[in-house]
Amino acid sequence: MDAIRAAFNRLRRIGRKALIPFVMGGDPNLATTSQVLLALEEAGADLLEVGIPFSDPLADGPVIQAASARALARGATPARVLEAIHAVRRRLRVPVVCLSYWNPVLQFGHHGVAATPRGFVRAAAACGVSGIIVPDVPVEEGEPLRAVAAHEGLAAIFLAAPTSPPARLRAVARASEGFIYYVSVTGTTGPRRQLPPALVHGVRQLKVLTTKPVCVGFGISTPAQAAAVARVADGVIVGSALIRAMGGARSRAAAGRAGRFLRRLRRAV
Amino acid sequence: MLPDRTGRFGPFGGTFVPETLMAALTELEHAFAHARRDPTFQRELRELLAQYAGRPTPLYHAKRLSRALGHITVYLKREDLLHTGAHKINNSLGQALLAVRMGKRRLIAETGAGQHGVATATAAALFGLECEVFMGEEDMRRQALNVVRMRLLGATVTPVSSGTKTLKDACNEAIRDWVTTVRTTHYCIGSVVGPHPYPLIVREFQSVIGQEARRQILQAAGRLPDLLLACVGGGSNAIGLFHPFARDRRIKCIGVEAGGTALTPGHHAATLVKGRPGVLHGAYSMLLQDRWGQVLSTTSIAAGLDYPGVGPEHAYYQLTKRASYVAVSDADALRGCELLARTEGILPALEPAHAIAYLQHLAPRLKRHTLVILGLSGRGDKDVHALAQALDSHGRHSSRI
Numbered sequence: 001m002d003a004i005r006a007a008f009n010r011l012r013r014i015g016r017k018a019l020i021p022f023v024m025g026g027d028p029n030l031a032t033t034s035q036v037l038l039a040l041e042e043a044g045a046d047l048l049e050v051g052i053p054f055s056d057p058l059a060d061g062p063v064i065q066a067a068s069a070r071a072l073a074r075g076a077t078p079a080r081v082l083e084a085i086h087a088v089r090r091r092l093r094v095p096v097v098c099l100s101y102w103n104p105v106l107q108f109g110h111h112g113v114a115a116t117p118r119g120f121v122r123a124a125a126a127c128g129v130s131g132i133i134v135p136d137v138p139v140e141e142g143e144p145l146r147a148v149a150a151h152e153g154l155a156a157i158f159l160a161a162p163t164s165p166p167a168r169l170r171a172v173a174r175a176s177e178g179f180i181y182y183v184s185v186t187g188t189t190g191p192r193r194q195l196p197p198a199l200v201h202g203v204r205q206l207k208v209l210t211t212k213p214v215c216v217g218f219g220i221s222t223p224a225q226a227a228a229v230a231r232v233a234d235g236v237i238v239g240s241a242l243i244r245a246m247g248g249a250r251s252r253a254a255a256g257r258a259g260r261f262l263r264r265l266r267r268a269v
Numbered sequence: 270m271l272p273d274r275t276g277r278f279g280p281f282g283g284t285f286v287p288e289t290l291m292a293a294l295t296e297l298e299h300a301f302a303h304a305r306r307d308p309t310f311q312r313e314l315r316e317l318l319a320q321y322a323g324r325p326t327p328l329y330h331a332k333r334l335s336r337a338l339g340h341i342t343v344y345l346k347r348e349d350l351l352h353t354g355a356h357k358i359n360n361s362l363g364q365a366l367l368a369v370r371m372g373k374r375r376l377i378a379e380t381g382a383g384q385h386g387v388a389t390a391t392a393a394a395l396f397g398l399e400c401e402v403f404m405g406e407e408d409m410r411r412q413a414l415n416v417v418r419m420r421l422l423g424a425t426v427t428p429v430s431s432g433t434k435t436l437k438d439a440c441n442e443a444i445r446d447w448v449t450t451v452r453t454t455h456y457c458i459g460s461v462v463g464p465h466p467y468p469l470i471v472r473e474f475q476s477v478i479g480q481e482a483r484r485q486i487l488q489a490a491g492r493l494p495d496l497l498l499a500c501v502g503g504g505s506n507a508i509g510l511f512h513p514f515a516r517d518r519r520i521k522c523i524g525v526e527a528g529g530t531a532l533t534p535g536h537h538a539a540t541l542v543k544g545r546p547g548v549l550h551g552a553y554s555m556l557l558q559d560r561w562g563q564v565l566s567t568t569s570i571a572a573g574l575d576y577p578g579v580g581p582e583h584a585y586y587q588l589t590k591r592a593s594y595v596a597v598s599d600a601d602a603l604r605g606c607e608l609l610a611r612t613e614g615i616l617p618a619l620e621p622a623h624a625i626a627y628l629q630h631l632a633p634r635l636k637r638h639t640l641v642i643l644g645l646s647g648r649g650d651k652d653v654h655a656l657a658q659a660l661d662s663h664g665r666h667s668s669r670i
Binding site: 054055056058059060061065069072077078079101102103104105106107108115135136137138140141158159160161162163164165168172183186187188 | 275280283284285286287288289290291292293431432437441444445448449451452546547548549550551553556558560561562563564
């Protein structure tokens, strides 16, 4: 949690906006994920977001669904993805956050009656992860995650959406630690040719309610879009477009493509 | 009264969905609470159910079936006689009325066997709403007749080719559509699954089954039943039958799940029998999953039961022992289907055929004059193709009746 705060404080001081790439852990294999994370930092990432693959990613569009399926087909598990992060953690200076749907978090380390995120959060903390995003846990259901994450020193990051009325935006702003993840579009993840015109207003509305950093994700794919978002938000999250740019490549080829893609965005942000 | 304000049935239920949907779920909760108290809404729904859908459905004393099974008395709650051929229309009409009240002009639905899709397409046609139904490619193949029906009714049927290409993936795709279209669209969920308030809403609209059955059995047999039996996929017809009797602790409730080809991972859909708690499609309930929480694929001859999750209220009934849950194999379900067809001249859908098969298995151990109500949730017309194939592959298995 402190690592994320420190990262945003530093960015604020030097007047720079955060660039946060998302990759799916284990897509197409775990060794590639480690190499890609190093290349992304090298290319200017300020935070790294790593997905835990899930069989039923219902907030995701086709690109991340396919990435998830590829990772699972090659035997990626939550534990192995965390180990892959752990393996490169010492060589990374920027914080790493994990994105996972709720069920893999709940089932981690439990083989009887599940119901606590403790096992996952503890393992993530031990592997050097600084924050956790769970897209199917709204603030109403977020207390168990918040409590455990706070105890283990992880930031529980909540999402706000264009459909969130002001009262919900306030609740999300209060609950979220590290930063607030603002969903740019009413829809699933995946590149959009155009971002909604109401996005700027939505981000400003949220920023009035909080001093916490607001990062925008979903649908951002081009340097121009990233630049436009960076003008109003504290950070830009890019997932599907990056995964598409990697094109299913492995190891150094994937790392090379990921680095080149991110450098183009870095110049814009 | 359950669910509580957070949508919980004991530990089960809740609202595990993306933030984008939360405002719509709150709106739905309010609209439903309001409609429930509104006499105009209730009258409209009652009239539709009576004049359009064909309620009340008969509670039929199946004498030849009873005799074939020994000395028990079996009544069938004939939801198979409803318009569109299954209990699903009770819920689709109710939710379509709600959608109209909320000013939403488009309905989306997931469907497995196609019965919920047909019911929702029917309700949409009746109210002049746009309708899109998501259906797994595998289910479209095995329930081709219902695909044609939905299209004739003016609905768009969108094939789902991700994952296992069945009901689970159709739900995922419907939720993804709803995340995108939530401002103008109502998601008409077909079972007592999904995030709060859906399990409550669908239970409310399906409870008409048990409410009628209660009145009818008192009139016909002069007493309440000893045993209620219904098949469980997501569990809407079972909740509809069980719930109005839930406070009568003396009445035993048994839900029958799909045992598929074997009770090993991937070969069945017996969620309550073989699953453990987890989150799928917005609710914490029982779930078929691997040790890492990845959802397992399922197998069942009955597309309507072929689902790795189950309604949270069923998980609660199981936990509190208010109901018990068992599994019946594909092969036994076929025998159940045949038994009812030959003894009563009623061809059941493959889903309730599971309940008939379990009753066949249980009957020798029941006391004389045990009074049973079996939820006959749908008719078998949609399954004729599957039955023909099964008859061929089972070498025209001869009946013992």
